[in-house]
Amino acid sequence: MAVDRLLPTPEAEDLIELVRDISDKELALRVDQHELEERYPDGLFATLGAAGLLGLPYPEEFGGGGQPYEVYLQVIEEVAARWAAVAVAMSVHGLACFPLATYGTEKQKQRWLPDMLGGDLVGGYSLSEPHAGSDAAALSCRAEKISDGYRITGTKAWITHGGRADFYSLFARTSTGSRGISCLLAPGSAGGLSFGKPEDKMGLHAIPTTAAHWDGAVLDEDRLIGEEGMGLQIAFSALDSGRLGIAACATGLAQAALDVAVAYANDRTTFGKKIVDHQGLGFLLADMAAAVDSARATYLDAARRRDLGRPYSRQASVAKLTATDAAMKVTTDAVQVLGGAGYTRDFPVERYMREAKIMQIFEGTNQIQRLVISRGLAA
Template sequence: MDRLLPNDEAYDLLDLTREIATRELDPKVADFEGRGEFPRDVIRTLGRSGLLGLPYPEADGGAGQPYEVYLQVLEILAGRWLAIAEAVSVHTLSCYPVYGHGTERQRKMLPDMLGGELLGAYCLSEPQGGSDAAHLATRAVRDGDDFVVTGTKAWITHAGHADFYNIFSRTGGDGAKGISCLLADADTPGLIPQKPERTMGLRSSTPAQIVFDGARVPSDRLVGAEGSGFAIAMEALDAGRLGIAACAVGLAQAAVDYACAYAKEREQFGKPIASFQGVGFMLADMATQVSAARALLLAAARLKDAGRPFSIEAAKAKLFATDAAMRVTTDAVQVLGGYGYVQDHPVERWFREAKMLQIVEGTNQIQRLVISRSLTRD
């Protein structure tokens, strides 16, 4: 595809991403997915190559890239190995609380965070509440110079592998204003990762619950003001939804490319199946949906880069791109017929992975709620 990027450096960055993906991701994805093992060393390699801090300022250890460039890097990674792209997106999200609201002392961790030496996790969802984050139950109570955290978080990407955890917990009364953000080290006593979930797709991502059994977090690890945690979480999620949308675009583009290549080679009735209108029109619809999703994503990213409100556009991009990825990967399986249903071809894996994208960083039902409320608000 022909990309329009803001500068020559961005083209070089995307070329570098493709080179790293070919060398480090392509040979390993099937093995790690088959074993359900988290590829921590691969993530570390990406960090040392400068791909884990792309949208953050160089002064803080990042690469100072526009969001529209960072998202296209994610897209390329997702087309090779979705769990890796998701890990980069989640880590980028996890760095935001300290970058946006951290104290001077906390911000000294940013170079290691953005350089990938420290991997982050974002502890917001709970077993009984994912979409209704304002009513989370995990509680942090002051005790001397510490907060004592008790509760359970669910679906935590990098659980058991992260070096730092953003813990959104209740320090005050009910509702959003009673929530604060704490930054905890992985070796905090009482922070206990549980057994990884047995997921349908992204098996090398290994999400899990985390139990906080009286975990003591020093009070100087409070990020932002007490009671500002929910606002911090929502700020980060707006950008995180763009990351998931980019992952969806990359996954869908890979499915289009693979289905097209297969359709040109596979013959039936003496001719390639791509020449049959039923298949050709399906491929055309798939490609059009991917292009539309990418355009919506980049439009939202450019608003963010310009410092303009982008929350609703991010919700639209996440909604459309992930729904498109589900449709496109479903059709890619159909183009391959029976071969699309076996693990010898990656469309089977992409089909399973696309479902996850409709759920994480706010389900698509929540995105529709956010968008509809913006349209009907007085």
């Protein structure tokens, strides 16, 4: 069911129609087989980039779409309703572009940003480590200053698009303490960079998640984004936007689960009437619809604050928390609506439920979101 969206401009309405068309033709027809076979969708991101969908919230002067976040997130939601793994990868790509677009010099932007925003270069975000997930200040991967740049040594973890991305926004330690983290724009082809076996995940099978091993790789000095020691500032400001991307992914996933559940409830009959007409089930579907609408409202509120240049960090955490918890509940309830059929692979709701779980974990666990929100209330 197409969501009745309240979009700010006719241009945005046309964009959403384009996204729906591409998603129906390029994503919906491929997702089941690719996820089942854990097969990477070769060529898909080039198609999305050629359509202008990978750089939507960034400036037109560098090849972006110049769209407000309010619109960009609704694009992500539409994609997620067809293929969650691809939507997550799109969101992560946008996250990976953020450091350069926001903190890079004019020369750096001119050199790299057009290809990144145009989809010629697809990005990954390399912040987490095996023993430093939510505690980003505990990073140990080192970027040692040498005469011709930085020598990178250490291991990074949980990289979406790991081994497939063309570049990584890499966060590594250049000195001690929480102010000793720096951000570098690392090419995926760097000598001395290798990747582990893709994680054997519960869901999102078509897009790999891997560890990265840096064995003395040397990055040129001009790969430093911002100043040394600004890494955590860059990472955390990027994550506010990234959390909104995940909130939009979760909302799209929940909407897809709701659509399947409603269609099934309208088609199946018991005791002489459609199961949607049984009050117990109808009320469950109503709660699911309310959860999806509420999730969408929270991410749009945060996005509109961002677009107006107002603080939105707390609202981003609220959106991420609300939308991902809603996705977990709605997808679980969708399985319940379908009964035994929902537990089989004949319907996609079992996959939706598996995919929803990770959304409560990455871009900051929902426990971390509660911490951010509570600190915002205490400030």
